[in-house]
Amino acid sequence: MVVYRREGRHRSVLLVIIISSLLLVTIDSRGNGVLSSFRSGFRDAIAPVRNVVEDVFNPVRNLAGGITDYGDIKDQNADLKRRLAALEGKLSRERAVGSKVGELERLLDLPTAEDATGIAARVVGTAAGNFERTVEINKGTSSGVFVGQPVVSGNGLVGRVTTASSTTATVTLVDAAGFGIGVRLENTNVRGLTEPRTGERDILLKFLDNGPSGNPLPKCSEGDSPDTCITIGEFVFTAAVEDAAFPPDIAVGKVVRFSKGATDLEATISVRPVVNLDDLTYVKVLRWPEPKAT
Amino acid sequence: MVLRRVRLVLLVVTLVILENTVFRHLRVFDAIPSLCLVATIAIAYEEGPQTGAIFGFISGLATDMLLSGTPVGLSALAFALTGYIMGVFQGGLVREVRGISPLLAAAGGLLGGTIFLVVGGIVGVDGFFTVTRVRIVIVAALYDALIAGAVFRFTRWANHDPDRARGW
Numbered sequence: 001m002v003v004y005r006r007e008g009r010h011r012s013v014l015l016v017i018i019i020s021s022l023l024l025v026t027i028d029s030r031g032n033g034v035l036s037s038f039r040s041g042f043r044d045a046i047a048p049v050r051n052v053v054e055d056v057f058n059p060v061r062n063l064a065g066g067i068t069d070y071g072d073i074k075d076q077n078a079d080l081k082r083r084l085a086a087l088e089g090k091l092s093r094e095r096a097v098g099s100k101v102g103e104l105e106r107l108l109d110l111p112t113a114e115d116a117t118g119i120a121a122r123v124v125g126t127a128a129g130n131f132e133r134t135v136e137i138n139k140g141t142s143s144g145v146f147v148g149q150p151v152v153s154g155n156g157l158v159g160r161v162t163t164a165s166s167t168t169a170t171v172t173l174v175d176a177a178g179f180g181i182g183v184r185l186e187n188t189n190v191r192g193l194t195e196p197r198t199g200e201r202d203i204l205l206k207f208l209d210n211g212p213s214g215n216p217l218p219k220c221s222e223g224d225s226p227d228t229c230i231t232i233g234e235f236v237f238t239a240a241v242e243d244a245a246f247p248p249d250i251a252v253g254k255v256v257r258f259s260k261g262a263t264d265l266e267a268t269i270s271v272r273p274v275v276n277l278d279d280l281t282y283v284k285v286l287r288w289p290e291p292k293a294t
Numbered sequence: 295m296v297l298r299r300v301r302l303v304l305l306v307v308t309l310v311i312l313e314n315t316v317f318r319h320l321r322v323f324d325a326i327p328s329l330c331l332v333a334t335i336a337i338a339y340e341e342g343p344q345t346g347a348i349f350g351f352i353s354g355l356a357t358d359m360l361l362s363g364t365p366v367g368l369s370a371l372a373f374a375l376t377g378y379i380m381g382v383f384q385g386g387l388v389r390e391v392r393g394i395s396p397l398l399a400a401a402g403g404l405l406g407g408t409i410f411l412v413v414g415g416i417v418g419v420d421g422f423f424t425v426t427r428v429r430i431v432i433v434a435a436l437y438d439a440l441i442a443g444a445v446f447r448f449t450r451w452a453n454h455d456p457d458r459a460r461g462w
Contacts, residue, residue, distance in 0.1 A: 010344040017351045017374045024367025025417055035366050042359035046311060053315045061319050126318040130325050130407075130430045131414075132363040136314075163362045170362040199324060199426025 040165030044140075047124075047167050051138065054124055118152070118284035119144055124168070133176035133196075135159075135280055140167045148245065150286045156251035156274035157181070157238060158283050169285070173277045174252060175203055182244060183252050183271075186235040187227055190217055194236075194252065194271065201277075202256060202270040205236065216266060219258040230258055236271050247288055301452040302337075306353045309333055309445070314360055325433035328403065329445055330357050330369075332438050334377040335402035336395070336449035343381030350377030364419050371413060376406040399442035403435030 028035045121137035139145045141164050151158040151171045159173040172179055177198040183205070184191050195204040210216055220229035234255045240248035253271035260267035309329035317326045330353035338346025354373030358366045380402050408431060415423045 013344050014347050014374070014378050017347055018371065021351065021354075021367040021371035021374065024370065025365045025413075028365035028367060029417055039359050039366065042356075046307065049307075050311050050315055053311055057316050057319070125314045129357070129361050129364070129369070130328075130434050131410075131427060132361060134362055172363070176363070197426075198424045199430065 036163070039163070043136075043165045044167050047138070051124055118286045120282060120284055121145070121169075122282055123280045131198075133173040133179075133277070134162070134170050135173065135283075137169050137171055137283060137285070138167070139285065140165045140169050142166045144287065145169045145285050150246045150250075150288050151283050152250060152286060153275045153280060153283050156253070157246065158275055158277065158280065160245065161285060171283070171285075174273055174275075175201055175277060181246060181252060182239040182241050183236045184239040185217075185230065185255075186237065187231060188217060188229075191239050192236075202272050203253060205255070205269040205271050207266075219260075219267070230255060230269065232256065232258065235274075243289075247286065298453065298455040302349070305333060305449060305452040306330060306356050309353070310356050310360060313357075322437055323429070323433045325430045325437055327434060327437040327441050328357070328406065329441070330354065331373055331376060331403060331406045332399045332442055332445040333449045334373050334406075335380045335398050335442075336446040337453060338377040338381035338402075339384045339395075339398060339446075340450065340453055341381070342385060343378045346377030346381035347374045348377075350374040364414055365417065368410060368414055368417070368419075372406045372410040375409050376402050379405060395442040395446040396439035399445075400435045400439035403438035404431065407431030407434060 024035070119139055121139040121143075123135045124138045125136040126132075126134060135158075137145070137151075145161055145164050147161050147164050149161045151160060157174055159171045159176070159179070161169050162172040163170040174181060174194070175196045177196055179194070179196050181194045182191065183194055190207060190210070192205050192207040195206055197204060207216065217228075217230050220231045232255055236252045236255065238244070238246040238248055238250045238252060251274045253273045255269060256272045257270040258267055313326065313329045317329070320326065331350075334346060334350040334353055337349040341349075350373035351370045354370035355366070357369040357373070358364070361369065380398060411423070411427055411431060
């Protein structure tokens, strides 16, 4: 069937829409409370429906994942058992050292991650768009979750709360572009700053300090003392800084790559987050800094 | 007429929720489809540029409400412009083409994604002009093409009103 379609091009309507959109963009970029409240309200309004859909879809996802990833899960299980045995041995050896560190921390009155109480939350969704590294959690301001609070999972840092409505909150993940964290290396304690790149899961690490010798840290070769160089697999922890956004000593990631060309001024060091940020189910929002009793 | 508008509002809410729940687990090369953008293209194809632009603005605003790293109005602008341009393109077609929905969705997805990136970059959103983001726009556009058939059908059902002349 041939259909001739003619419609007057109401350019004035388009112009109004363009101006309205640009106005909204400008107002929101400057941090307008009304738009933020509207956003929070919308999220709260659809949160119950979203939770129901998520709950309904979860078993299907788990079933599909179980079938397609069966081999991987089996290998992962065996690997985890091996690592658990190794870690139990290491833990018992480090317990003695750990107690001394704890004593020193108490003496110096340094706040630690253990000082911070937390709010357990479930991940209920990610941002609707393609260009954000965020997750939505099912706790908001009514549960004591506020913007700026750090979020952790069992094994490390997940991110920070960036928006919070009454019943939900958005957590920006540690590998989101523009999310810098003050960190220290496990062996040398040299401090640095993370520099995530858009679309990349591994995070770049920039150093603020030089190594003990006064020069940038080299990559460890066989026989080198780990206190003087960077080892692949070495942990990176949040650094203890005054008024820090994160409690110290939370594992952020592991060094996975170290490369330095002959003409490069500094090495490129990549850190892989210890937490699998693409598969989060439960997280803990830390009350940090912990409100002080008056 | 009122019933149709209610259905269209419900369509937008449903698509936003689906995008935010089911499709977040179905990422392909880090990309998810933009269901609301595909619905906008479907409306623009059925109704023309003006309705396409209005529907795009509303569905884009709904999408913006769930984003946190970009300002409100960015998706609204991208979707409205895409709706308008796709409507103008549809006006130039002399006959209805069967099975055109994937092509329209891919073209609209590329257009909408590009407008989103360019305007986002101009207003200063972090790291908007990167190769990774361009790759995501391309993959998302292909993903849009893949789901276009279902979204077009759903949108046609919501938009259907035999007693009504074309338009908003």
